[in-house]
Amino acid sequence: MERDSAFLPFNRCNLPASLLGSLPFQFHPAALALDGVEVLHRSLFKHLQSQPDHTARAQRFMDYMSVHFCLETLEEAGLMPDSRNKRANANYLRVLRGWAFDSNGREGAVLKGWVESRFGLTVQYHQGYYPFDRCKGLYGTNALESQLDLVYTYCQYELGLSHSLQRHLTLYRGVNALDEYRILKREGRKAVVLLNNVSSFTHNRERADEFGDYIIEARVPVVKVLAYYDLLPKLLRGEGEFLVIGGVYEVDISS
Incomplete structure (x- = not known):
């Protein structure tokens, strides 16, 4: 595709x-x-x-x-x-x-x-x-x-x-495999990937590590956050969870 x-x-x-x-x-x-x-x-x-x-x-x-x-x-x-x-x-x-x-x-x-x-x-x-x-x-x-x-x-x-002075948030996503991601370019830990049109991330790296063997770290534009864990009372179960609008991202992949 x-x-x-x-x-x-x-x-x-x-x-x-x-x-x-x-x-x-x-x-x-x-x-x-x-x-x-x-x-x-x-x-x-x-x-x-x-x-x-x-x-x-x-x-x-x-x-x-x-x-x-x-x-x-x-x-x-x-x-x-x-x-x-x-x-x-x-x-x-x-x-x-x-x-x-x-x-x-x-x-x-x-x-x-x-x-x-x-x-x-x-x-x-x-x-x-x-x-x-x-x-x-x-x-x-x-x-x-x-x-x-x-x-x-x-x-x-x-x-x-x-976050009036910030244009980006550093967020993390833990995954067990990279099969569901379209990796467009990769050099060592740096990669350019096409994320799903919406994905869950967290601001807590340790929390992301609980969800998989790989951690995807991304600088996410604030304007691409559609909801987050304490936006409304008891909104999202995951600690520090952010829902992020997708597209092409440069990310850091570590294991």
Whole structure:
């Protein structure tokens, strides 16, 4: 498969996939924004500015999500009474926690499909039938991908406050084998790889070492972080976990 096949010709953000997924973008990242999200939800971000700390902003965000997407009153969103048990938990929290449990399951496919749709980066690896898992995960949900739009935008808002002077984060990923990675170039420990369109990393090298024989170390652009472990209460199970948007990266591989 050619590297160009990793990039779709269209997406729903301000930069083309061939640019935001490229190696030069890793070195010199630019602002990323999903089309129309900040404008549509302007009132949310206005209210966030008045909140005194991260905990208060997280609660405000979750309250907004519940009201805007009718997460606790699904009948108002068109839910039929006999289908409540099937849809009650089909929301952004279910997707992110499901990813932490099994990134190759239904919720993992939904998240990979969202990245594909919004950023134009195609799925490189999914253990299972990806189109089926994605459709099953989205079926009967209430604007689930739009919920994820807000998660990413809120994540970037918070990172802008806590890492305003940083353009990169050094993150680590432990793997047992390199088979699922497309290594485009390698010289010793340095390698250029095409990562899956979304992957889990951690800021704790020792934690990454628990997950495999190899450790991938990457300087990840802050704008490519779509969620992280303490963005919202009890969001991700993994200690220090970050969800990272993929593309081509220069990494250090050690064992």
